[in-house]
Amino acid sequence: MDDSIVVTPDWLAPRLEDPQLRLVDVRDAWEYDGIGHVPGAVSIPFDRYRDDSDVDRGTLPGADAFAELLSNAGIAPEDTIVAYDDTHGVFAARFVLTALEYGHDDVRLLDGDYSAWNRDYETTSDVPEIEPTSYDPNPLSPEESPLIGFDAVEDALERGALFVDTRDRDEFEAARLPGAVRFDWREAVDDETRGLKPESELEAVLESAGITPDREIVLYCNTARRISHTYVVLRALGYETVAFYEGSLTEWQARDGEVETGPVAT
Structure with missing residues (x-):
């Protein structure tokens, strides 16, 4: 990792x-x-x-x-x-x-x-003294950013990118992007340690869902919170071609994007 x-x-x-x-x-x-x-x-x-x-x-x-x-x-x-x-x-x-x-x-x-x-480790209730700074942001250019919008999602669907839905099964079956695979973000987490599963286990569970480093991957959920976790996990594992659909399914459906419904055979 x-x-x-x-x-x-x-x-x-x-x-x-x-x-x-x-x-x-x-x-x-x-x-x-x-x-x-x-x-x-x-x-x-x-x-x-x-x-x-x-x-x-x-x-x-x-x-x-x-x-x-x-x-x-x-x-x-x-x-x-x-x-x-x-x-x-x-x-x-x-x-x-x-x-x-x-x-x-x-x-x-x-x-x-x-x-x-x-x-x-120890915790505290003491609040640290803060000396404000003058932070100057340097936003990524569209070419550098992993974030993509509606039109880019349509293009990615046409060229066969792998769409990864990080929501739970009920949400996935209610509506999903065409051809999407489901990888509940919590599958990366060990409930006992509360941290990420060992790297070998993560790679195995991702591969079982067809999520491999050689694929072009587009992540989405409902409001881009859960995909943030999966994005960080994939980055930490060395995945390089990972896009992040910021609007996610909320925007997709609001703009009448095509969806699939129902269970998927496993």
Whole structure:
């Protein structure tokens, strides 16, 4: 697993005093304050890096809005960011994707979550002193970005890209993009450790769904949260051709895109 994308608690623990390390806790503010957090972490709740004007789809907040969040959190472009939640990393992965999209070079997901950290390491209720920065975002160009829109999805369908639906079975059977395969994002997670399954197990479960590094892959769900986790996992495993349908099924159906329904033989 590539530790430039996903890091373990054991990797993080000895680096907590690194002045260029910035920990971001994306849980609700009451959890950060009332339950405790990883020492040194700042609070940027999940709803702060979603577009308030687009509640149904929950799309990206915009480069300037995100930069303001990071500035207020004392984060600079050269810092290493490690994000975590308490939900197996699915909300934190959305932060990782957002930071990457707006040009932050070094942002990583904590393998596991707050509960996994709390099993072996100390937590705190102390809030770190923050010295605001003037964060200047550098959004990826359309050619660099993994995000694609409706028209690009239609093109990918025509050329036979592999569409991966990261939702649960009921959602998948209710409506899905044509030819999509299902890979519930939670299949990557070990319920006992709360972190990712071992790399060999991940590769096996992905391969069983037909998801292999040689394929052109397009990820979607409903509102682009769950695919964020799968995107980070695939990146950490070395997958290179992975697109991210930000509008996901919500936009696809709103624009009368073709869907399939019903169970799929396994």
